[in-house]
Amino acid sequence: HARDDGLAALARVVHRDLSMDGAGVALLRGALDGAVAAFVETGPREAHGRALEAYALAAEVVGALEEIELSDLDDGQSTAARRAAVGLVRELDAELLGSGLLKSLLLLSRRPSEDATGVASLDDLDERLARWLLRAEGPAARARASPPLHVTVHQRNLRALIHLIDGESTDFGGEPELKARVLARWxxxxxxxxxxxxxxxxxxxxxxxxxxxxxxxxxxxxxxxxxxxxxxxxxxxxxxxxxxxxxxxxxxxxxxxxxxxxxxxxxxxxxxxxxxRGGRAPDSDAAVSVRSTRQGSLDAELAEAERARAALERIAALDALVTALPAGASQRTEIVRGALARLARALGAVNTAGALSALTGAGDGDADASPLSALEDALARLAQLTAGARRRCGEHPASAPAGATEPLRLAIEVALQEEEEGVEMGVAAPVEALVSAARASIPGALADVVALVVPRIMRLPVRRPSAPGSVTLPEQPLPAWLPNRRTLGGFYVHRQLGGGSLGTVFVVTRTEERHDPSAERFALKVPEYDHTAARSVSEADFLRLFREEAGALLSLPDHPNLAGFVTFDAGARPKPILVMELIEGIRCDKLLDARGLTSRSAVALLDGILAGLEAMHAVGVGHLDIKPTNVILRGGREPVLVDFGLAGRHIRPGCATGCYGAPEIWGVVPPGVTPTPLTADVYSFGCLAYELLTGRTLFDGPTEVALITAHVTHDGLPAPVKRLADDARTADIGAFLYACLRHNPRDRATASSLREMLLRITGQLADLRWPLDDGRAARHGVAGSRKSHTGNS
Structure with missing residues (x-):
């Protein structure tokens, strides 16, 4: 082992103290002991006088320490300096910093009317000692050997610095300059x-x-x-x-x-x-990412899919960070939480925008009227909070740049006016400027998410007919019926996750663990009797069915493609609750909106969904609400079926999401046929499979009646599927969808047989470019554009 002069010096000092024959700095301890004895035997006046003598000795020790220059040289003078420093620092640490005894003795002269806890003269010693310790452990220490030599010397210095900071006070009564000096020292x-x-x-x-x-x-x-x-x-x-x-x-x-x-x-x-893993955006020169997308269409498709997936993962992680911040810690913490939540919503909106026109949609003047306005507001607020925090912690940052998104907004508006495609280089410089401003003004990991999402703008078309005119920024306020204490059936509600089928979903922890940041979190669903359910059942029957069918979930097996069942409480107030495993990851609809799929990843996604359905159907339970929002990619890779609010062994007529409901859900059943949840799931899966393969919903319509009519008036070959079946390259894919979408439930394939069919066509699918049928569906005007179908239609 390397020689450690500090360890040797420490051993000698300890031996001296134990032998009781020490000299030099040991006088400080003797002076303090004498002051304490005087306080006990004579009184505070005599004790204060002895304390002043001890202070003078402490000042001499600090003066001796200030004469020492530490180095890693191996000569005799440097060795002696290191050993002397260890002894001096140890005595000051033990008698001046660690105990606080000298400070208490010096405060004996304080008048009864005074309540200040600081001692100005002692603060002078602290200032001198801190200056020496930082000189010894600051830049000079970094410039010396790595790994450091004589580790004990540095350990004793840092230990003394900790005790110095812990024991200091900023309370000097009417002397604010002394308080400012202590804060500056810290x-x-x-x-x-x-x-x-x-x-x-x-x-x-x-x-x-x-x-x-x-x-x-x-x-x-x-x-x-x-x-x-x-x-x-x-x-x-x-x-x-x-x-x-x-x-x-x-x-x-x-x-x-x-x-x-x-x-x-x-x-x-x-x-x-x-x-x-390769999903992170480059640190600068956004134009490079534009050129990289031109290195072959397949490479571009894979790169964009990976970027989209990484962006969704990081936005989801930002949402998780918002939830992980301590609840009710301080008003400023809640302000920071709000700024981070707004940044997550704005980045999510930018990440799902289908065209430049969707980024600048004007609203009613609210900051959230468009994604760019929301992003500007979130970045400005977070930069302001960061700059204020840095000032309070002793830094002097430059003023946060204002209007970071304004050049980008102007470039987009010019592109919209000129109606020309290929505007990548026109917005590249503003995108670079926005990313640079974020890196300069907000914490690095947050700026990395901005750098991952914002360059996507350069690849957007000016307008896309299927894209909405603006992107709605999601807000998830807690419902009015939630009790003020935010507890439901023994669970504490942290935030609303979203609205599912016939209910509301919350992120919860067990009530007794609500303040534990590492506590396990769950997804809690509360049934909601809305107009969709009212079409077919009364509220009393609706709640009864919810209670009955929730019991069927007890039979579900543990399976990697199914969210785990936790508990069901029919007697919870104000409403019954269903608690499931909370799956952290990317929602399938977000992946579709961000164009984050390839043909190969779409096949893997379909197989995972079918595996989950196969496990449910094996015990006679149907999911009954298969749609993109109810599929989450755990860790961004493994599909998991969630939201079992409709799951059970019986069909509830009229209870489904319009784009995915089987004909029997809408009351159209062939004579002599008894529909089951299992076959209804297969039909919904067929609708979802078409969407995952083509990026478009199978049916679209201006009204709910139009959607339902589309479902009940075909027999497995609606026009979009027929186009796939008529093309030799995709005929097997059309046959796969046909097996799912037959009008008669008896004619539909099972989940197990569909997995076998999918395995046979996997090679064919993997060789095709995603999305399938791209462009032709738009020309013929049959299939629907990708929309957010999160509720019941």
Missing amino acids: TGAIGVLLDRLRADRGSSLRRAIAASVARGLDALVREGAADAADIFLHAAMRGGDPDDLEVLGEASMHPDVAQLLRAYARFARGGREGGA
Whole structure:
């Protein structure tokens, strides 16, 4: 092992103390003991006089320390300096910093009317000691050997710095300049050591450095100079590496700071791992990404699908970060939560826009009227919060750039006026400027998501007839009927996940674990009796059926393509609840909107859905609501069926989503046939399969009646499927869909036989470009455009 002068010096000092024959700095301990004895035997006046003598000795020790210059040289003078420094720092740490005894003795002279807890003279010593410690452990230490030599020397210095920060006070009564000096000392130490933490990646001192930084950050919160949310934004901006932030979170003693840093570290680590897989956008020169898409149509398709998938994963991770922030920690934390939620919604809207025209759709003047306006508002708000946090933590950032999206908006408006396609290079520079502004003003992992999503704008057409004129930004307020305490049947509601079939879905944890950031989360569904259900059953019958069919879920097997059943409470108030495993990942409809599929990935998706249906049908239970919003890709890869609010062993007439409901759901059943949930699932799967393969819904219509009419007036070969069947390249695919979509439920294939058919045509499908039937459906005007069919029609 390398020689450690600090360890040798520490051993000698400890031996001296134990032998009781020490000299030099041991006088400080003797002076403090004498002051305590005087307080007990004589009184506070005599004790204060002895404390002043101890202070003078402490000042001499600090002066001696200031004369020492540490280095890693191996000569006798450097060795003596290191050993002397360890002894001096240890005595100051034990007697001046660790115990706080001298401070208490000096406060004996305080008048009864005074309540300040700071001692100005002692703060002078703290200032001098902190300056020496930072000189020893700051840039000069980074410039020395790596890994560091004489580790014990550095460990004792960092330990003393932690105790110095922990024991300091900013309460000096009517002397605000002293308070400002203490805060400046803390923020200076934080800045120096954050740089050291970033530089010393593999150092054995890494945790000691992190602990020093964390105590400085905690002190700012403790003294009210900064909020926990400020610490989070500052640390994320300065030390954005997830490993650094994880260590800081572990070292922090403030629960809100620790939770915020750990949550952001998980988010940032996901982005780094995603970038390693190739899904992360380039850091600069957005025009490069334009040119890269021209290196062959197949490569471009695969690259765009991977980008879309990565973007959806990161937006979902941003939503998870919003949920992971501590609830009710402070007003500023809630403001940060709101800004992050708005950023996630805006990026989601940009990521699903089908044309440039959808990005600038004017609304009623609200900031959320268009995706670009919402993105500008979210970035500006987050940049403002970040700049304020950095100022409160001692930095002096430049003013946040205003109007970062304005050049992009102008470029898009010019493209819309000229009605010319191929506008990539026209918007490339504004896109680069927007990404650069984000990197300069908000934490790096958040800017990476912006850099992943925004360059997509360069590949959008000016207008697309099938694209909506504007993109609606989702808002998910909690419903009015939810109790104020936000508990349902022993579960605490964190946020609304969305509206499913005949109900509302929430993200919940068990009530007793609501403050635990690592607690398991679930998806809780509450039935909702709406106009769709009212067409066929009364409210009492609706709730009775919900209770009866929920019991059938007990028979579902554990399966990787099915969300796990947790519990059902028919007696919960104000409404019965169904609790399922919460699947984290990308929703299938989002993947379709973002054009994030290839033919090969679409086949894998279909096979996973069929595997889940096969497992359900084996126990006689149907899902009865197969549609894109009820398929989530766990981890962005494995499809999982979710939302079993309609699942059961009986069909509920009229209860389905319009684009996917089988004829028997709408009351059209051939004579002598008893429909089952299993065959209804197969029909819905056929509609979904067409959509996954072509990017378009099988049927579209201006009204609900038109949609239902389309479902009940064909026998397996509606016009879009017939076109596939008539083309030699896709005839087998048409036959596969035909087996799903027969009018008579008895004539439809089973989930097991469909998996076998899919296996036989997998090779043929994988060789075709996604989406199938691209362009021809639009010319003939038969199939519908991709829309969001999240509710019941």
